[in-house]
Amino acid sequence: MKTYHIRFYENRWIYYCISLAVVLVGLICNVIFGTRLDIQFTGGAVLSYSYSGEIETQKVERAVESSLGRDASVSVNKNVRSAESGQVSNNVTISLAGTNSITPADQTAVLKALNKAYPNEKFESLKMDSVNPSMGQSFFLKCIVAVLIAFLLLNLYIAARFRKIGGMAAGFFAIFALLHDVAMVYFTFIIFRMPLDDNFIAVVLTILGYSLNDTIVIYDRIRENRRLMGPKTPYRVLVNTSINQTFTRSINTAICTFLAIATVFVVGSVYQLNSVV
Known part of the structure; x- marks a missing residue:
């Protein structure tokens, strides 16, 4: 396995600045635009329509937003076979986040806006579903609890497993x-x-x-190199050597993951599997 010779410790301030730049830009965008929550966490309604021909999601979004005066998210499913009639058609799903209910008049207004934007596409209403935000919020809270428990167990594991290279401090970092x-x-x-x-x-x-996974592997390599190279080895040498020795493994893992995701993306795009794209 190839071993790189990158000076990670000496270039650490470059990495710090890159992370800080992403955080600052993210904070500015968060203040200006706010955080967009999906309908699963805010609740709302999902409208489904069938149509023929070709449409543009952005044009559909503008038509819906102008007719209802609220933000909309649009997704298109092409060549969908109906379970009841067996016919193949194109469906468009419009998600409207928020606590405001959708009235029959609103549904009629959306349908008129769609037919006005695309007079030859023959839009027809299929169904309207209400989304309860409590399910999404409950799932989100469960994930947070699971992550906090994992952090606690990780800290205890690293403190016991790597006590010779920092113990509790290593777990904290x-x-x-x-x-x-x-x-x-x-x-x-x-x-x-x-x-x-x-x-x-x-x-x-x-x-x-x-x-x-990468953290545990690097910590383990640092511990082994400290034993092999001696306790008087400079910290920068120990860190650079350990990270470089595990760098090839990290790159190979990332490439394998990317290839798997790319395969799913290509197959999903070819066969119009919007649930996996």
Whole structure:
């Protein structure tokens, strides 16, 4: 396995500045635009319509928002086969977040706006579902509790397992690294104006898993190198050597994960599987 010779310790301030820049930009965007929560956490209504031909999601969003005066999120499902009639059609789903209910008059206004924007696409109303925010909030709280318990157990494990290289302090900084990674994910969603939904929860839990794995591997390498190189080895040499020795493994793991995700994305795009894209 190839061993790199990157001076991580000497360049640490560069990495600090990159992280700080992402945090500052994220905070500014958060103050200006706010945090977008998906309908699963805010509640609301989901309207489904069938249509023929081709439509643009942004144009549909503008038509709905102008007719109702509230934000809307649109997703398109093409070539959907109906379970009842067996016919294949195109469906568009419009999500309206908020506690305000959708009246029959609102549904009629949306349908008129769609037919006005696309007079030849023959929009027809399929169904309207109300979304209770309590389920999404309950799931979110359970995830937070699970993460807090994991942090506590991680601190205890590292304190016992790596007591020769810091013990409880090593556990604290491992948790700090995990919180940093979660913050990077959160601010990425904020900067690119992506709503916080179940995908955000999945991304955070995945990042925590990979980050935790890398942290344990690097700590283990530092402990072994301290034993092999002696306790008088300079800290920067110990850190650089340990991270470089595990760097190839981290890159290979990231590449394998990317290939798996890319495969799912390509297959989902080709076969119009919006649930996995």
